[in-house]
Amino acid sequence: MKKKKDLDLLIRFFTGFIYVVLIIFSIEKGDKIFRIVMMMLSFLCLFEFLIISGTDIILIKVTSLFFLFSILMDIFIKKGLISYIICFIPYSIIFFVIQLFSKKYSHLEKITQISHLTFGLVYIIIPFYLASYMYTTIHHGKELILGIFILIWTNDSLSYLIGRKWGKRKIAMSISPKKSVEGFIGGLLFCLILGFFLYKIWGKKYWFILSFTVPVFSTIGDLVESAIKRSYNVKNSGILFPGHGGFLDRLDSFIFVIPVIATIVASLVYLF
Numbered sequence: 001m002k003k004k005k006d007l008d009l010l011i012r013f014f015t016g017f018i019y020v021v022l023i024i025f026s027i028e029k030g031d032k033i034f035r036i037v038m039m040m041l042s043f044l045c046l047f048e049f050l051i052i053s054g055t056d057i058i059l060i061k062v063t064s065l066f067f068l069f070s071i072l073m074d075i076f077i078k079k080g081l082i083s084y085i086i087c088f089i090p091y092s093i094i095f096f097v098i099q100l101f102s103k104k105y106s107h108l109e110k111i112t113q114i115s116h117l118t119f120g121l122v123y124i125i126i127p128f129y130l131a132s133y134m135y136t137t138i139h140h141g142k143e144l145i146l147g148i149f150i151l152i153w154t155n156d157s158l159s160y161l162i163g164r165k166w167g168k169r170k171i172a173m174s175i176s177p178k179k180s181v182e183g184f185i186g187g188l189l190f191c192l193i194l195g196f197f198l199y200k201i202w203g204k205k206y207w208f209i210l211s212f213t214v215p216v217f218s219t220i221g222d223l224v225e226s227a228i229k230r231s232y233n234v235k236n237s238g239i240l241f242p243g244h245g246g247f248l249d250r251l252d253s254f255i256f257v258i259p260v261i262a263t264i265v266a267s268l269v270y271l272f
Contacts (some may be wrong), residue, residue, distance in 0.1 A: 006242070007025070010269065016157075016250075017263055019250065020153060023037070023149055024051050024146070024149075027135075027142060027145060027146050031132070031135055031136045032074070034132065034135055034145075035074065035132045035135075036071055036074055036075065038128040038129075038131055039070060039071055039074070039132075040067075040071065040130070041128065041247060041251060042125050042127075042128035042129075043063070043064070043067040044246075044247040044248075045124045045128075045132055045237075045247050045248045045251055045255070046063065046120050046124045046125060046249045047060065047063065047064070047117075048237040048246045048247060049120045049123075049124060049228075049237065049248060050063065050116060050117070052228075052229065052232045052237055053116045053120075053232060054116075054232070055077075055113055055117070056113065057118050058098075059095055059098065059113070059117075061098075062091065062094060062098075063091060066091040092117065092118075092121065095114070095117050099113055099114055099129030107119070110241065123255065127255045127256075127258040127259055128255075128258075129260060130258050130262045131141075131254075131258050132146060132256075133262075134261075134262060136264060140202070143202050143204075144265070146255075147198050147202070147207065148214065148257065148258070148261055149254070150193050150194065150198075151194060151195070151198075151210065151211060151214040151215070151218075151234050152214060152218055152253050152254055152257060154161050154187070154190055154191055154194050155187035155188070155190070155191050155214060155215040155218050155219075155253070156187070156218065156222075156253055158187045159183040159184055159186055159187030159215070161181075161186075162182060162187070163178065163180040163182060163183025163184075163186070164178075164181075164183075164265065165182075166182045166186075168180065168182060169181040169182065171184060171219070171223070172223055175223050175226045175227050176222065176223055177232065179222065179223065179226075184215070184219055187218075187219075188212070188216070189217045191211045191212070191214060192212065194211060195207045195211020195212070196211075196269050198211070206264075206265070206269075207265065210261065213257075213260060213261065213264065214257055217253075217256055217257045218253035218256070218257050221252050221253045221254075221255060221257060222253055222256075223255025224252070224256060225248060225249065225252035225255075225256075236249055237249045
């Protein structure tokens with residue numbers, strides 16, 4: 001049993017390391033590469049969500065075609081963030097039309113599948129779009145996105161390790177049995193320390209706010225995704241990310257944190 005746990009931890013570390021390298025590489029290579037990586041990750045997360053929610057496989061294949069088209073258009077035609085709009089608006093319309101005239105499902109099932117798509121677009125696609133938008137348009141957006149990822153990784157890793165070692169008090173046993181108060185506090189403290197160093201490196205006072213905001217909403221995002229999985233009676237969102245489950249499992253914190261950060265940054269820009 002101990003060997004299996006050690007092996008699982010090693011696989012988790014190795015795949016996590018590859019993921020971190022990919023994200024840092026995309027951030028450093030500029031807005032186009034970062035945007036394409038965000039689009040690919042958003043598609044993989046949406047794909048997993050539609051699978052676990054029982055969406056018709058034909059409609060999922062249509063999703064794949066639209067995302068592929070949008071990525072190719074961004075590579076060769078260079079339309080930037082408009083690729084996101086071209087991706088999910090026509091797909092949504094086609095999805096709704098197919099469901100409208102489908103004889104395979106009842107009216108209730110049609111509405112259920114449409115609600116899955118709508119929720120998926122809001123919950124998954126918009127955060128990745130916002131990340132690309134902040135990277136491209138906000139002053140020092142590159143540093144902002146990199147710092148957010150570093151804070152999320154720090155919180156996820158330290159809360160996992162501390163909770164695994166000393167976690168006793170569960171935050172929400174019925175939703176996520178492994179999430180502990182001790183793990184949350186450990187991740188929060190390390191993020192606050194890291195926030196101080198990010199302030200020293202980049203000289204922006206908002207890192208003090210973000211170093212507190214990220215671990216709080218990162219934990220909420222993890223619990224939200226756990227609740228979604230439990231509602232569909234699945235343990236992991238997928239199997240494409242060894243040691244972590246699926247891409248949605250790995251990016252659930254990021255998906256929930258980014259809209260909150262975008263709101264905070266927009267408020268700061270507006271007020272100051």
